[in-house]
Amino acid sequence: MPNPQINHPSLSVPFVALAFGAAGDAAVPVTPASGLPMREAPYAAARALAANTVVTPGRAVMADCSVAGPAVLELADASQITLTLPAGLLILPLAVQRFLAAGTTAVFSAWVLD
Numbered sequence: 421m422p423n424p425q426i427n428h429p430s431l432s433v434p435f436v437a438l439a440f441g442a443a444g445d446a447a448v449p450v451t452p453a454s455g456l457p458m459r460e461a462p463y464a465a466a467r468a469l470a471a472n473t474v475v476t477p478g479r480a481v482m483a484d485c486s487v488a489g490p491a492v493l494e495l496a497d498a499s500q501i502t503l504t505l506p507a508g509l510l511i512l513p514l515a516v517q518r519f520l521a522a523g524t525t526a527v528f529s530a531w532v533l534d
Contacts, residue, residue, distance in 0.1 A: 469519060469530040477515035478532040484509050487527035492520040 440456065441447045450456045466482065467475060477496040485505045492502050496515040503512075505526040516532060 463533040465534040466531040467534070469516065469532050471519055471521040471524070474518045475532055477517045478534040479515070480511050480513045480533040481516040481530055482509070482511045482533055483528045483530045485526055485528035487525075489526035490524060491526045491528065492523040494518045494520060 440450065448454055463479065465478075467478070469475060469481060474494075481493070483491070483505055485507050488505060488507045490502050491505045492500055493512075493514065493516050494500050496517055498517075500520070502523060505528060511533070516530075519530065
């Protein structure tokens with residue numbers, strides 16, 4: 421099957437096409453049927469996250485919550501969000517630098533994941 425023609429939709433859109441394949445083989449265009457082969461990199465390290473202690477943010481934060489409730493998280497840009505954590509283990513894809521004791525009633529242990 422020949423590769424489909426890639427049409428440029430407008431003058432303000434850059435010319436970009438995605439394809440993949442092994443070295444020396446014909447390129448396979450990325451389509452809804454073929455998709456782009458990828459996988460997420462596993463987390464390689466975990467660092468404890470303690471209340472009111474700033475750490476270098478990672479790729480995500482993992483929390484093991486024994487008592488559900490609100491938790492105030494401070495992100496890498498110093499913005500703060502309050503999330504209601506459910507009981508159990510969860511991974512949030514957030515760059516958290518600390519959680520604040522004030523306003524947090526959830527009981528949990530947390531780790532920054534790299």
